[in-house]
Amino acid sequence: KIYVLRYGHRPGRDKRVTTHVALVARAFGADGFILGDVADESVKESIEKVSEIWGGRIHFEMGVDSQKYCREWKRNGGLVVHLTMYGLHVDSVIDEVRRLGRDILVVVGSRKVPGFFYEVADYNVAIGHQPHSEVAALAVFLDRLFTGRELYLRFPDAKVEIVPSPRGKKVRRLGAGVE
Ligand code: SAM
Numbered sequence: 001k002i003y004v005l006r007y008g009h010r011p012g013r014d015k016r017v018t019t020h021v022a023l024v025a026r027a028f029g030a031d032g033f034i035l036g037d038v039a040d041e042s043v044k045e046s047i048e049k050v051s052e053i054w055g056g057r058i059h060f061e062m063g064v065d066s067q068k069y070c071r072e073w074k075r076n077g078g079l080v081v082h083l084t085m086y087g088l089h090v091d092s093v094i095d096e097v098r099r100l101g102r103d104i105l106v107v108v109g110s111r112k113v114p115g116f117f118y119e120v121a122d123y124n125v126a127i128g129h130q131p132h133s134e135v136a137a138l139a140v141f142l143d144r145l146f147t148g149r150e151l152y153l154r155f156p157d158a159k160v161e162i163v164p165s166p167r168g169k170k171v172r173r174l175g176a177g178v179e
Contacts, residue, residue, distance in 0.1 A: 030058060055157040158174055
């Protein structure tokens with residue numbers, strides 16, 4: 001299983017970005033999203049609302065101690081991958097990470113990330129060595145991990161799905177009891 005841990009969320013200013021991290025986790029094939037150290041109902045509600053309509057509900061936790069969570073993850077045999085521009089280039093590690101076939105906890109930060117995460121990580125992975133965004137970093141990491149297959153994911157519990165169209169918006173309703 002692949003979980004994403006968002007470290008350093010500030011409920012005042014990070015709502016949107018953290019929600020986007022959670023949405024990318026869901027849409028790009030992760031199985032869980034952990035909001036470390038703080039609780040923020042608005043992030044929980046946003047991701048639940050999307051999953052309610054589009055399916056693909058993923059495991060969600062918030063307010064858990066991030067550092068403890070990482071240690072526990074490793075104790076259970078999982079890998080911790082910390083996304084940071086200071087790490088090793090994704091191209092030089094991704095095949096090895098994939099080949100190991102272990103559970104992965106992908107850690108993304110917000111502003112400054114304490115040294116703990118660089119130490120606890122089995123891999124510090126850079127999505128290129130320029131500063132950009134946790135949303136972009138997570139999307140590219142998962143895309144490389146799943147070699148692009150995640151963009152074809154369909155969620156069996158979806159109430160609606162998109163009918164691709166060259167122009168306009170086509171949506172098909174799915175399932176019994178939905179008109
Ligand atoms: N300045 C902060 C630092 O020195 O740790 C990072 C700020 S950045 C807006 C927030 C998060 O985006 C980082 O903690 C990291 O997880 C992710 N990130 C940004 N650029 C990245 C890159 N090139 N490679 C991997 N992750 C990146």
